[in-house]
Amino acid sequence: MSENYNRIPRGTHDILPEDEKYWSFVDAVAKKHSLTMGLEQITTPVIDFKNLFVRSVGQSDLARKEIYSVQKSGTEYENDDKDELVLRPEATAQVARAYLQHGMHTWPQPVRLFYLRQPNFRYERPQSGRFRQHFQFGVEMFGSVDPLTDAQLILLLWEIFQDLKLSEKIVFDINTIGCKKCRPDIRKQIVKYYKSREDELCDDCKDRLKKNPLRILDCKNEKCREIGADAPQIIDNVCDECQTHFRQLLEILDELSIPYNLNPLLVRGLDYYTRTVFEVREEADEKRQSSLAGGGRYDDLIEELGGQPTPACGFGFGYERIVEKLKENEITPPELDKPEILIVQLGDKAKIKCLPLVAKLNNLGYRTTTIPGKESIRAQLKLADRLNVEVALIIGQREAFDNTIIFRKMKEGVQETIDIERLERFLARYYKNKE
Ligand SMILES: [Zn+2]
Ligand SMILES: [Zn+2]
Structure with a gap:
């Protein structure tokens, strides 16, 4: 019986070289703007304790059914820890854990952190078309209740979208969902309203009514949305502090001219959110499908x-959706750090000479x-085309013997033979003239 190795687990994907340029583009833009804003990078492990996530995300779908547990094979390490390990479903809880563990409350506040291309794992239903492993960029800021902090998050996200050339297509949906003081009462009112129309709700929402009633507000089901239109609005019922906080945030956003839309039905999926919640959606996506x-x-x-008690806020985005949008909008990411010179070699003597020359030119700053x-010069030149290098330096059998080298401009196809002793000066002059 032969096994089929030509497959990948459902809900995961490889990032191939042709796609990597998009991913690197997102990395570079996200990192640049985060660093410019004074944020610092953190990386957390892929595994962590299950109770950390369950404690943080509460009664959400995520905590109840989407966490991957890690099986520890072998018995040797069994007593290492009694706590169940899982694959990270989301990073906020972990970064909060790191804040506590490393005593970051003693650092100057606010502590502003970001993480780059971290994989998250969720056991999603396969038919939902979502990934079981997906990659996230995220920001977490601890220790400031100031609405300026919320605004800074939104500005950072806006700058990233601008630099990715996607900002013209997007709008921020924004809402406030109250604090621990005012939310219990809001929750009561919402439960009361939906109880009166429970029969009309979708099955998921019937379930949410018991466990996570605020989430009914942003159910994507047509009928549930219709019912939601008459539900008590959170914003009308939050306490004075929450009102003021939200109003100040909106004033700052108005000054920034960032396009936003007040969406009283927006609540977000996870239990830990308080006050400000926001999402970026495509302007064309009026039904707010994703x-x-x-x-x-x-x-x-x-x-x-x-x-x-430590106020905090943050955001995250998934790479997969962003990369999809970049492609859809035919945005070409810049090519970075590709080689500009290819050494082409033929014969045993050239083989010995070529790598020292590569090392020497790299040290001089030529990529x-x-x-x-590859045994033929033609095959190597073909790859030079694929790599889009500008210059090929060819050492054939004769050149290796003569201590010469052929300098070839790839695009023009013109070439000349030069003395290897002169190469350094020749390249310096060539690249200088190009400037
Ligand atoms: Zn409040
Ligand atoms: Zn529903």
Whole structure:
């Protein structure tokens, strides 16, 4: 019996070289703007304790059914820890844990962190078309209740979308969902309203009514949305502090001219959110079927995890959707750090000379490479075309013997033979004249 290795687990994907340029583009833009804003990078492990996530995300679908647990094979390490390990379903809880663990409350506040291309794992229903492993960029800021912090998050996201050339297509949906003081009452009112129309709700929402009633507000089901239109609005019922906080945030956003839309039905999926919640969606996606990024405030999470009361907020986005949008909009990411010079070699003597030359030119600052395993010059020049290098330096059998080298401009196809002793000066002059 033969096994089929030509397959990949459902809901996962490879990132192939032709796609990597999009991913690197997102990395570079996200990192640049985060660093410019003074944020610092953090990386957390792919595995962590299940109770950390369950404690943070509460009664959401995520905590109840989408977490991958990690099986520890072998018995040797069984007593390492009694806590169940899982694959990270989302990073906020982990970064909050790191904040506590490393005493970041003693650092100057706010502590502003970001993480780049971190894989998250969720056991999604296969038919939903979502990924079981997906990659996220995210930002978390701890220790500031100031609405300026919320605004800074939104500005950062806006700058990233601008630099990715996607900002013209997007709009921020924004809402406030109250704090631990005013939310219990809001929740009561919402439960009361939906109880009166329980029969009309979709099955998921019937379930949410018991466990997570606020989430009914942003159910995508047509009928549920219709019912939601008459539901009590959160914003009318939040406390004075929450009102003021939200109003100040909107004033700053108005000054920034960032396009936003007040969406009283927006609540976000996870239990830890308080006050500000926001999502980025495409302007064309009026039905709000899917978002490109999302975030909000989570002022109680650190306390929930055993720390001092510490206000916090953050956002995240998935690479897969962003890359899809870049392609859809035919945005070409810049090519970075590709070789500009290819050393082409033929024969045993050239083989010995070519790598030292690669090393020498790289040290001089020319991005240089060579391609092993090809016996003909033509085959190597073909790969030079594919790599889009500008210059090929050819050492054939004769050149190796004569201590010369052929300098070839790839695009023009013109070439000349030069003395290897002169190469350094020749290249310097060539690249200088180009400027
Ligand atoms: Zn409040
Ligand atoms: Zn529903």
